[in-house]
């Protein structure tokens with residue numbers, strides 16, 4: 326299409342890009358695209374919720390406001406004259422892949438990882454056994470999870486996993502609700518946590534303390550919670566030979582230092598308690614009266630996989646921990662998008678440096694790209710997505726001059742508006758979002774909180790539509 330008068334490398338029209346997902350990866354990609362001076366790029370960002378920011382809104386813990394400061398960057402991206410935001414538009418339902426490829430030169434999938442990994446053990450689906458991801462979305466006011474009801478009348482909860490999400494879940498369960506009341510935690514979650522009778526959280530690592538994935542700051546924060554005793558058995562901190570060499574890593578060494586400090590602490594009969602357990606794997610969630618009653622654990626030792634990776638191996642020694650709630654915090658997982666290739670074994674869109682492949686061993690699908698967790702899997706912090714998106718954008722711009730198709734709808738910037746008005750008239754724009762944003766901030770201001778979130782889509786839309794009414 327390089328000779329077409331309307332092609333993106335001619336001045337007649339810009340390169341048209343659709344970004345699917347207004348989370349960190351999508352907005353960092355949009356930012357990198359419009360900042361590049363070698364191409365005139367116009368970016369439309371599509372998001373299934375009326376609100377942007379993805380994991381920053383629905384994943385980052387409410388007591389971690391400083392991490393949310395990145396929304397200032399994202400706000401600027403959404404206000405950029407060459408970026409448009411179309412919220413409340415679900416890819417595959419309101420707009421199909423083929424409809425986008427008929428309008429845009431390039432499409433970037435930046436939809437994150439929308440579900441949780443499974444442990445694959447009996448009892449995992451019992452009442453009271455939850456994916457941590459749903460608890461996180463619930464306390465962060467994501468509309469889909471706003472009506473979930475966690476039985477917080479139980480005394481002990483087990484959190485499976487040693488990542489930062491497990492730490493977030495444990496911390497939110499154990500933090501004094503009056504501390505959370507000064508955050509942007511969803512009102513329904515605050516109310517439920519105010520009545521919580523959970524007194525102990527037991528966090529389970531299937532490997533040892535040197536293999537735990539949580540980071541230093543997050544681990545240290547757990548030791549500073551008011552009214553919480555932190556309990557670690559010193560013998561569970563003893564390292565085998567292979568783990569001892571991991572201590573050369575400063576993050577691991579610091580984690581071990583913090584854990585040794587916890588192990589040396591006297592318990593104080595504090596009202597709440599956090600217990601760390603290492604080298605134990607849940608093998609079954611046990612039931613009573615149809616709900617969770619306990620978790621059966623197998624003690625592990627470390628072994629090596631064929632490729633040298635340190636893995637948990639069962640010892641054949643078992644024990645049970647009584648608990649009324651189980652949160653499976655064993656990682657997020659990407660979900661398949663309609664008509665888009667998917668690598669089921671890794672839970673990602675197959676890609677090479679961000680170029681979507683037709684299958685894991687297949688050819689590039691021209692004009693289609695991936696960024697963020699759906700590209701590389703659920704790892705890293707919010708900022709990791711900046712470099713990830715930049716890598717994808719560099720590849721996109723490399724391809725931009727030699728795309729094989731000139732989409733019929735690309736000449737007219739309003740092509741997409743016609744499709745949306747027809748198929749998804751409730752779509753919202755950046756101005757609509759700004760109106761809701763200001764309202765949430767104002768409500769927060771009156772309550773001495775950073776913001777008060779609206780958690781119902783209908784209410785969001787009603788408030789956004791009040792434009793011009795006062």
Ligand code: NAP
Pocket residue numbers: 389443444485486487488489490491493530531532536537538539543606607654655656657703704705706
């Ligand atoms: P993660 O860091 O990958 O941790 C997953 C944990 O689950 C690991 O400890 C893993 O153990 C364990 N696990 C996996 N399968 C298991 C099984 N079948 N049985 C028992 N344990 C199992 O994932 P995450 O906690 O969901 O976090 C995702 C990403 O978001 C991470 O990069 C994290 O750092 C980031 N994040 C950051 C923050 C923050 O900066 N404050 C907050 C939240 C999340 P193995 O190591 O043995 O596989």
